[in-house]
Amino acid sequence: MKTTTRLMLTACLVLPLLAACKKEEAPVAQVAAPLAAPTTADDAAWRTYVSDVVTRNMAGISNQPYVYYLPAATGDEATDTGNYERLQDKARTDVARGIVRGNMLAYASSDSAKMADIVVTAFADVPESTMQGVRVVFIGDAADQARVAEAVAPAGVEYVFVEAK
Incomplete structure (x- = not known):
């Protein structure tokens, strides 16, 4: 009986030490550096960049963001005009329908001035103080920042x- 008791006591003392030896430190989460904006109008690069910026601005947002991205001009006037008008209509309709607290609207394009026009048009008829708790992220040139903010x-x-x- 004494032997069994001694073995149990020894096991109780040794097992925590062995467990501590095997315990690995939790891996430290590495945060990737923010991506730089593409210097070309490459749509794939811009989409990756916009996704990175939107992800970094999601703190406190409880719903899937609304992302409005205008592709670079292709040189085909019909296609470019169609892309612009469709995105402008979608942005205006979504904002007019109403966006509730906890949502984010992100606007981006390699053509910052055109995207700024879309934002200005979309918010033209929004009643005052009806979008409290909604985050609007504008990704563009500093020259367009004040116009969008206003x-x-x-x-x-x-x-x-x-x-x-």
Whole structure:
């Protein structure tokens, strides 16, 4: 009986030491550096960049973001005009329908001025202070930042500008 007790006591003392030896440190999460904005109009590179920026601005957002991306001009006027008008209509319709707290709207394009036009048009008829708790992220040139900020301010959104550089 004494032998069994001694073995049990020894096991109780040794097992925690062995467990501590085998315990691995938790891996440290590595945060990737932010991507730089593409210097060309390459759509694949721009989509990757926009996805990175949107992901980095999701803190406090509880729903899937609305991302409005205008592809670079192709040189085909009919296609370019069609892309622009479809995106403008979608952005205007979504905002007019109403966006509730906890959502994010992200606007980006390699053609910052055209995207700024889309944002200004989309927010033109939004009643004052009706979009509290909604984040609007504009990814574009610094030259368009003030115009977009002025257009979205009356809606009461949290405005975030990310310079595409």
